Amino acid sequence: MWPKTHLTDLLGNEHPVIQAPMAGSTTVELVAAVCNAGGIGSMGYSGTPTETIRQDAEKIRKLTDKPFNFNFFAHEAPVNKPEVIEATRERLKPFYSKLGLGEIPRDLSKPLLTFTQERLELLLDIKPPLVSFHFGLPESIAIESLKSAGCRILCSATTTAEAIALEQSGVDIVVAQGWEAGGHRGSFEVNHDDHGVGTMALVPQIVDAVNIPVVAAGGIADGRGIAAAFMLGACGVQMGTAFLSCPEANVSDVHLEAIQNASDDDTRLTKAFSGRPARARGNNYMESIAAHRLPLPDFPTMYTLSGPLRKASDDRLDFRFLLYGQAAALNREMPAAELVRTLVAEARNLL
Amino acid sequence: MWPKTHLTDLLGNEHPVIQAPMAGSTTVELVAAVCNAGGIGSMGYSGTPTETIRQDAEKIRKLTDKPFNFNFFAHEAPVNKPEVIEATRERLKPFYSKLGLGEIPRDLSKPLLTFTQERLELLLDIKPPLVSFHFGLPESIAIESLKSAGCRILCSATTTAEAIALEQSGVDIVVAQGWEAGGHRGSFEVNHDDHGVGTMALVPQIVDAVNIPVVAAGGIADGRGIAAAFMLGACGVQMGTAFLSCPEANVSDVHLEAIQNASDDDTRLTKAFSGRPARARGNNYMESIAAHRLPLPDFPTMYTLSGPLRKASDDRLDFRFLLYGQAAALNREMPAAELVRTLVAEARNLL
Numbered sequence: 115m116w117p118k119t120h121l122t123d124l125l126g127n128e129h130p131v132i133q134a135p136m137a138g139s140t141t142v143e144l145v146a147a148v149c150n151a152g153g154i155g156s157m158g159y160s161g162t163p164t165e166t167i168r169q170d171a172e173k174i175r176k177l178t179d180k181p182f183n184f185n186f187f188a189h190e191a192p193v194n195k196p197e198v199i200e201a202t203r204e205r206l207k208p209f210y211s212k213l214g215l216g217e218i219p220r221d222l223s224k225p226l227l228t229f230t231q232e233r234l235e236l237l238l239d240i241k242p243p244l245v246s247f248h249f250g251l252p253e254s255i256a257i258e259s260l261k262s263a264g265c266r267i268l269c270s271a272t273t274t275a276e277a278i279a280l281e282q283s284g285v286d287i288v289v290a291q292g293w294e295a296g297g298h299r300g301s302f303e304v305n306h307d308d309h310g311v312g313t314m315a316l317v318p319q320i321v322d323a324v325n326i327p328v329v330a331a332g333g334i335a336d337g338r339g340i341a342a343a344f345m346l347g348a349c350g351v352q353m354g355t356a357f358l359s360c361p362e363a364n365v366s367d368v369h370l371e372a373i374q375n376a377s378d379d380d381t382r383l384t385k386a387f388s389g390r391p392a393r394a395r396g397n398n399y400m401e402s403i404a405a406h407r408l409p410l411p412d413f414p415t416m417y418t419l420s421g422p423l424r425k426a427s428d429d430r431l432d433f434r435f436l437l438y439g440q441a442a443a444l445n446r447e448m449p450a451a452e453l454v455r456t457l458v459a460e461a462r463n464l465l
Numbered sequence: 466m467w468p469k470t471h472l473t474d475l476l477g478n479e480h481p482v483i484q485a486p487m488a489g490s491t492t493v494e495l496v497a498a499v500c501n502a503g504g505i506g507s508m509g510y511s512g513t514p515t516e517t518i519r520q521d522a523e524k525i526r527k528l529t530d531k532p533f534n535f536n537f538f539a540h541e542a543p544v545n546k547p548e549v550i551e552a553t554r555e556r557l558k559p560f561y562s563k564l565g566l567g568e569i570p571r572d573l574s575k576p577l578l579t580f581t582q583e584r585l586e587l588l589l590d591i592k593p594p595l596v597s598f599h600f601g602l603p604e605s606i607a608i609e610s611l612k613s614a615g616c617r618i619l620c621s622a623t624t625t626a627e628a629i630a631l632e633q634s635g636v637d638i639v640v641a642q643g644w645e646a647g648g649h650r651g652s653f654e655v656n657h658d659d660h661g662v663g664t665m666a667l668v669p670q671i672v673d674a675v676n677i678p679v680v681a682a683g684g685i686a687d688g689r690g691i692a693a694a695f696m697l698g699a700c701g702v703q704m705g706t707a708f709l710s711c712p713e714a715n716v717s718d719v720h721l722e723a724i725q726n727a728s729d730d731d732t733r734l735t736k737a738f739s740g741r742p743a744r745a746r747g748n749n750y751m752e753s754i755a756a757h758r759l760p761l762p763d764f765p766t767m768y769t770l771s772g773p774l775r776k777a778s779d780d781r782l783d784f785r786f787l788l789y790g791q792a793a794a795l796n797r798e799m800p801a802a803e804l805v806r807t808l809v810a811e812a813r814n815l816l
Binding site: 273274292294311314318322333334336342346377383405406407439440444464465 | 624625626643644645655658659660661662663664665666667669670673683684685686687689690692693694695696697698728729730733734755756757758790791792794795815816
């Protein structure tokens, strides 16, 4: 028995547990397994071709008849000052040299990761029960169209002010993403990598500020975190890192090993890889970039500039962008369906 | 009914709610009011003369027969490189000029805020039921003497590793102090102002790592936070900011006004005032110092250097060191006894 069921009422699924969209790490098998176990599975999309997204929807619907979530970045187009690009090139040169890499990429026109008209049309066709956005929302006409098509809209907020803005934009459900969360912060009114509001403080303040259901995210790893989120007034949780240890997730051996050896304080919030703050395993590259508080190119231009470093680093941690949150050390390795059942049993036992 | 009562069992008080020691803001009236309402009141001491501490104990014992807590800093003596001192002077000059202040202090031999033999002897005489430390512990002989005298020892940890170290040092109760917490971080193995573990992630990891009772701190403002902390496995909470709005607290008008206007994201962790990371209302001075990640003099030398700035700033926020946490916006203004009763009623209602 859950203390509030706004989320499950709204979505028609059994448990108020959302498996977070983690672009690159989510698979249709993970999503279907979570959905069939009564949770809400999410596919995270960054640069994925539209046709692949359509095929994913077909595959998921063959594997489950339960509601699922498709997630997209909705960031502003990068507006980079040439001098910031050039200064960043200079800063990256020693790293490129160290790894014996060639020239730093010149073509910074890609990737384009944001939400496009083509994607909107696809979604209006395939109608995922839940559509979520990160880094804010696309323009209001897109939100209205999706809602008219029957999609529920979910978006992340990292401050109370952002949550209020999302409610005013017509979002159905807000994810209160705390400082502890792994991966990119959904921030859209702020863009810093050295501060942020912790889940314990953020959730009740957002609950008090909005009238839509609030889902807690960040630092929630097991039934204790779920129960705590409910006490704070959330009506559901979104958990990402916990699902990275499921066999259905697409996670490299280096990434999984880092999670297996994780400690509470071994991640950092950094813009050094993508240009937007993301929580990932700390390494020397991040520390070097953070040592000088200089502007970096906007997201996702910085991704292009750091690309060869990330790809060249093989099994070394120094240049890897290994995303996980502050409670990764509590991860359990088990199939996703079993994880959902375990989480629900633990939380119910506490509640 | 509380789910666990290790803390109240150990201390003999009614409610597992500790009013945090906040040096400068706590008063004997606040401590006594909290204790008489069934919580645990704490006096925080930094540079307070020993004789004053003795008088405080006498006053508190006249006002209440319940257990109370005396808290002390236990930091290493500062070891400052002359070039860091000189470079910091240069950085502070423009601020001093702006405020029309005279010379930057030359005598950096004071304040001495740490735990001394004189204080140990005083405590062995007055025997507070609970003695707590911040910034780690004094030498083990002091801990053993205090425990032999019947004092329970409490200390803050900001990572799981610190909590384990405290347990091994004989501490009776560990405070898991999350990122959200206002005031100085109790960190002693780490000393950074740009990252830290959020309460939601920290508490369950420390609970799993130690066998002594764990008290949650950071971002807890009302009964929701208390109930959440219990779900995470804590057997009590320590709340500071919430008590700053009590009439018994010693809080300046500027400080109280900042809390009344607080938002979730208006504090920053900074070393710019004291040399150790503390969460306080963000201002231009902090941002200026943070803009260059240069070393600063150790705690508390930096206090001396920033002293004239803090004192000269009157009602302006720019140089004020206004300590509070990320949930200050949830504060209620009421007498301390009423606050304790309200918190307990809210938490019990949820649990």
